[in-house]
Amino acid sequence: MASSASSSTGSSKKIDANGGPDTADKEEKKEDRTFECNICLDTARDAVVSMCGHLFCWPCLHQWLETRPSRQVCPVCKAAISKEKVVPLYGRGSTKQEDPREKVPPRPAGQRTEPEGGSTFPGFGFGDTGFHMSFGIGAFPFGFFTSTFNFGDARPGAAPHGTPQHLEEQYLSKLFLWLAVLFIFWLLLA
Amino acid sequence: MAGLSPSERRLQKELMSLVKEPPPGVTVDSDVIERNLLQWLINMDGASGTLYEGENFQLQFKFSNKYPFDSPEVTFVGPNIPVHPHVYSNGHICLSILTDDWSPALSVQAVCLSIVSMLSSCKEKKRPPDNAFYVKTCNKNPKKTKWWYHDDSV
Ligand SMILES: [Zn+2]
Ligand SMILES: [Zn+2]
Numbered sequence: 001m002a003s004s005a006s007s008s009t010g011s012s013k014k015i016d017a018n019g020g021p022d023t024a025d026k027e028e029k030k031e032d033r034t035f036e037c038n039i040c041l042d043t044a045r046d047a048v049v050s051m052c053g054h055l056f057c058w059p060c061l062h063q064w065l066e067t068r069p070s071r072q073v074c075p076v077c078k079a080a081i082s083k084e085k086v087v088p089l090y091g092r093g094s095t096k097q098e099d100p101r102e103k104v105p106p107r108p109a110g111q112r113t114e115p116e117g118g119s120t121f122p123g124f125g126f127g128d129t130g131f132h133m134s135f136g137i138g139a140f141p142f143g144f145f146t147s148t149f150n151f152g153d154a155r156p157g158a159a160p161h162g163t164p165q166h167l168e169e170q171y172l173s174k175l176f177l178w179l180a181v182l183f184i185f186w187l188l189l190a
Numbered sequence: 191m192a193g194l195s196p197s198e199r200r201l202q203k204e205l206m207s208l209v210k211e212p213p214p215g216v217t218v219d220s221d222v223i224e225r226n227l228l229q230w231l232i233n234m235d236g237a238s239g240t241l242y243e244g245e246n247f248q249l250q251f252k253f254s255n256k257y258p259f260d261s262p263e264v265t266f267v268g269p270n271i272p273v274h275p276h277v278y279s280n281g282h283i284c285l286s287i288l289t290d291d292w293s294p295a296l297s298v299q300a301v302c303l304s305i306v307s308m309l310s311s312c313k314e315k316k317r318p319p320d321n322a323f324y325v326k327t328c329n330k331n332p333k334k335t336k337w338w339y340h341d342d343s344v
Contacts, residue, residue: 039258039294040196041203054295064294067259075295 038076039064047089052079061086194227197257201227204298213303228253232302236272240310245273249305250281251298258316261292265331266302276308280325282332283308284318289333 037044039060046058054076056064065072065083074081194202205227209220215235223230230251236242248268254260266272266281276284287296287304318324328335 041200072291075293078293085211132261 044089047091048086049089050074050079050081051085051087052077053082055089056086058086060087193254197253197255198227199257201230201253201298208299213299213306215306216302228255228257230298231267232298234302234306236306237306237310241312241315242272242309245270245272249302251301258294261288261296261333262298262301263331264288264305264309265332273311273317274309274312275314275316275318278318278321278324278328280328282324282328282335284337286337289335289337 019117033057035043035047037047037057037060038054039056042057044055044057047055048061049055050061054074056075061075061081062083064075065081072081074078152171202224205218205220205223208216208218212218215237217233218230230253232233232249232251234247234249236245236247247266247270248264248299250263250267252263264283266283271277271279271281278284285304285308287293287301293297324335
């Protein structure tokens with residue numbers, strides 16, 4: 001191993017060769033242009049890259065995807081793009097190896113609207129709102145329909161237990177659950 | 191660059207690169223723009239060898255604080271509005287990248303280039319067919335117009 005004296009001269013020479021920290025900084029800036037976000041034009045932070053190879057800050061790209069949720073295209077080449085299909089970049093210098101997509105801004109909440117007044121939503125039950133829920137699951141591959149077919153929009157709360165209306169709802173919910181199950185089987189077999 | 195909003199930060203960068211490498215025939219007064227980064231005035235010369243050779247135009251860019259996610263409002267202003275099938279006599283421009291096809295990866299420079307090429311490819315100087323009606327009825331902001339981009343050939 002080299003003596004400590006020689007290694008320290010080595011490092012000081014290197015700084016000299018770069019012409020001091022100022023020039024080094026400038027050179028670094030020039031090189032960094034390759035890694036500029038295509039939206040804010042700064043060096044990409046929390047960088048992500050699209051399938052088409054374009055680099056963005058995740059916050060910048062996220063804001064763009066939010067701007068036109070119905071038509072998500074790459075700002076540079078107009079290729080289709082989505083949150084799920086961007087790759088986070090982890091450089092050696094990055095402190096934390098966390099997925100930038102997990103950070104702010106968080107993934108937007110789903111577009112399903114819960115029926116109004118359903119404060120006692122029992123989860124995946126067969127109860128009051130089961131009908132609503134199971135239909136949602138059945139239509140899972142077509143996420144779009146889930147929100148459109150939201151029967152519960154103006155439903156004035158679930159009927160109280162024991163009433164005929166409640167029983168009817170329960171029956172309907174089971175019926176739809178079975179339909180959903182059959183549908184899934186059909187999808188699997190098809 | 192402290193104290194600038196993200197929009198202004200980006201505009202500042204665009205201004206620096208536009209001053210450094212302007213598209214042919216395009217000039218800006220960067221001192222004026224630096225006082226208000228959200229509104230630019232750009233001088234554009236008609237390219238030589240085109241119908242607009244020797245003419246001078248002024249383009250006004252207005253940016254919202256949502257820029258670059260929101261497209262700039264771009265109009266021709268001043269005494270000379272180019273006579274072109276996609277340019278109304280009030281300065282409004284029918285150009286898809288200014289509304290529907292806007293992308294935050296575009297820039298002032300890209301818009302200028304696009305307008306220069308739109309002018310350069312013109313074969314006959316005339317106003318859009320619906321000019322009189324449009325100018326009378328349109329909103330002051332061209333971005334409020336629901337444009338039809340049916341004719342990409344001119
Ligand atoms: Zn960015
Ligand atoms: Zn792309």
